[in-house]
Amino acid sequence: MKILLGVTGCIGAYKAAEVLRGLQKAGAQVRVVMTKHATEFICPATFEALSGEPVVVGMFDQADHASIDHIAAARQADLLLIAPATANILAKFAHGIADDFLSTLYLSNTNPVMIAPAMNVEMWNHPATQANLTTLRERGDHFVEPGVGYQACGEVGVGRLAEPEQIVASVLKLLSGDNLKSQISNLKSQDFAAQHVMITAGPTVEDLDPVRFITNRSSGRMGYAMAEAARDRGARVTLISGPTRLPAPAGIEMISVRSTREMYDAVINRLSGVTVFIGCAAVADYRPAQRAEHKIKKQGRAKMTLELEPTEDIIAAVAADPNRNGRIVAGFAAESQTLLNYAEKKLREKNLDLIVANDIKRTDAGFDVETNTATILKRDGSQVELPLQNKRQMADRILDEILRLKSGDA
């Protein structure tokens, strides 16, 4: 496995050394390219010592033509990985600007690209950056989504570089996933090839103040398993995920969100053309009526009352879409009591085609475990029992039922 690692100018540049080591431990041969600004944060000698290869920075400053060697290396590499990626390099990649070695390499590269962005929350949220991310995603570049948390600038929010282990895991998954995908696609039926499947996954997070929030125990595993299963069966997949610890699955359009409002907007804005919607996210039902601008102070021993307001009902909005046509809308019900009654009520009231009912009291099913057991309830009143199995197997069973509904066979 040969990886070309591009490092750009931000605080998280030192973490690229850990990424490099992690890739080497996994058996990869790594060559490094740095932008000039990256050398302000970590010196090329570190990467030269770790990789045992010369590091290219400028386009014209290598007397020994190491830069030309690197272009040759890029052609042989399995992946161009940019970690960390500044807002600046995203903009250059998106617009085809080739004014330094790394951006020139991106343009001359024909291998898969994986990008781990890092920047402060304002840079991340800026419409220019978001538009560049959309361009790069649509072009097929893969992303290791940034995390949420404290940033070097003192802000809290999305934009922190994903952890090095997560970046390494995403690379390994992509490279093995690509091989696996081509093997699987030869063997397994591509029965979702005509479908555009949108899946929501993970929890949503509702902020109380800059440091506190309300969320839930959803790990995102079921939604990610659904997304991977649909991808392997040939679907175009859009995964809209709240914060999770899971790496972004390869070959899937992945949109990261935090709050219910963000998830709602992401879903509604991308709904056109979606033929199957699977609401797997554990969406907050309520959020604080007000988000305090500053940290809420303790008021002695006095009790405190939080005022909550209902959040957007994403799945009901998708089901009520006037352009729904033949789109299948499937949901999940996680309950701790009178499960089937609640699930049946949700199915009817929200006008769903199918609902997967999970008993969250079980320790081997539901939130934050690898396995699941459930009952599928369908609009026509029929039920399908799904015995204990891993979430990926269950995802395939749910897709089977969705396909039966699509073909009018159930």
Ligand SMILES: Cc1cc2nc3c(=O)[nH]c(=O)nc-3n(C[C@H](O)[C@H](O)[C@H](O)COP(=O)(O)O)c2cc1C
């Ligand atoms: C201390 C410091 C930290 C910075 N951190 C980031 C960052 O995390 N993300 C980012 O996009 N830019 C960051 N910048 C700004 C970039 O260094 C700047 O946009 C630069 O032009 C990027 O160049 P490059 O993309 O060629 O490496 C930082 C700048 C400074 C001085």
